[in-house]
Amino acid sequence: MTSTVVMDKAAPTRAVKYGSMSRDRTWALRWSYFFLTLFAIFSLVPPIYMLITSLKSSAEISAATNPWWVFHPTLEYYFGLLTSNQFLTFFRNSALVSILVVAITMLISVPAAFAMARMRFWGSATLATGVFLTYLIPDSLLFLPLFKMFAVFSDLTGIQLINRWYVLVIVYPTLTVPFCTWIMIGYFASIPKELDEAAIIDGASWFQTLTRIFIPVALPGLIAATIFAFTVSWAQFLYPLVFTTSTDQLVLPVGIVTTLIKGDVYNWGQIMTGALLGAAPPLIIYAFLMDYYIAGLTAGATKG
């Protein structure tokens, strides 16, 4: 007895939908445009509202007119803020803190990432995970212990750090260094192993391999990390609110809120103008660095 396979030729077959691929694609595109537009509106409305408000006189802001239109545009808040010493001090503090934090972050996280990505030493993988876990601890959990530490430090050494703008230069890297190290580990790990082996055989030291091969090749990652570190330090609110109180030590976000809100009086025009001016530097830096942010810089190193 042999087994036979019965072919049921009358079995129903599924209708083949020709061109269904492109139809699916069209719909996918429509949906993505729909949601992207929605998202763009959602994120652009607040800044546009800020811009509109910043151009109105305080009389017009409080008047019951169309809030989305400026009838009598004025630049008085812009002139006011840009000639106010207080506002320029905030600006200077913010700039100094951010630039120093970016510099410190890069000086620590790039060599650290290189070591963890390439130098196989005991516990390097665990250390890399540990670095990332550090980043997961929220700043709202850290500010009290940090404050206490600075207070004790001040008692012991007499060096006053609290209520000085440069305390932020010490505090912010606790947020930026772990994340930037993590980003750079990823970028360095994506560089083919043969590239540093070739450099080593060519006679490069570890340091030369880092500075002459890894940093140029991982430039997109470096820029991403720089942008992140700058944004975090520029926009940080909780730490400066806690650690600085005198008006000459404040940074922009805290400065605007604490000096332009007097009791229950909100100077909306000035607040909006200050916030817009404060948002300008990161925007300029994005625009400038994005030109260098070219993906696929490693193309051509190896067989692609």
Add this chain to the structure above:
Amino acid sequence: MADVTLRKVIKRYEEVEAVRGIDLDIADHEFVVLVGPSGCGKSTTLRMIAGLEDITDGDIMIGGDVVNDVPPKDRDIAMVFQNYALYPHMTVAENMSFGLRLKHYPKAEITTRVTEAARMLDITDLIDRKPKQLSGGQRQRVAMGRAIVRNPKVFLFDEPLSNLDAKLRVQMRIEIKKVHQKVRTTTVYVTHDQVEAMTLADRVVVMNKGRIEQIGTPNDLYHNPATRFVAGFIGSPAMNFIPCRLEDVGGRLHVRITDRITLPLPAGRAARYQSIGRDDKLELGLRPEHIAEAKAHPEPGYEPFDAVLDVTEPMGMETLIYFTLEGAQVCGRVNPNAGARAGGPLRLAVDLNNMHLLNEVTGAVI
């Protein structure tokens, strides 16, 4: 330039022993190819010579000095990688001169050397391009140029042609040979391709499972393989292995393949195999070119037999034929006009003057 010596070199990764005691002497100016299947330890051996891997045990000497603990940059070697490993942000000239610039060579000297190497490799026009603007073959030339300008004691090649297509590979093979004939630098070359090994090497080192199977000139390995592994690895199509026994028929030593096919050995071979036990399990090793269509007037040592072909592969200048003997697939090469067709019979002759006899148990060639 210098000679390279390996003494009982062992490489162990935790549990696995990748290289199990290698002894190798490479003379000055020599071109030695390490060949073997993947995982045989050939690349690990090369990387140990380069200093990219530590040596678990044994000694490696370059130019008479033990370099076990010398870092790669002080070994005065240059290496060409399978995936080229060019620095993507540097131009061709910068790639080639990187090593010299690190060692602070004078600018004029660097320029001279780069120009010279670029001319030798025919990449003078590409000198200002970035690697991503180059084709695979051009990238490989640049990688070689980077090695040449350093003028090292030893060149190390780690499967440099594996990423190229077949045609380019043949071309670059010739290129590498030309370069070696010009610069005469001691070269260690790793490949899994036995054709590359045969065509390039002064001497071939066949490796298997972390050990050296045989060292010899290409012709030596081809005609006098020491083991079944070497016999089967070198040559394409590969050598046929047919189960057989020895038998005395009418006072003459015969090799018995099947009940139907028992072939008398030529006098020279018979003397050599006389002492083998008649019941030993043996294998007859025959290269495809020694199985051809039977001629009307065969030379001595050519023994005819009949076969039914399974498959034929016309190659133009010859036709490869496949048939089965004692469960083993056998390949032969016949004249395209011999009338070979799949499913059809063909009278063939084996050239027993070029036969090999292998011990089926130990794999040794007798």
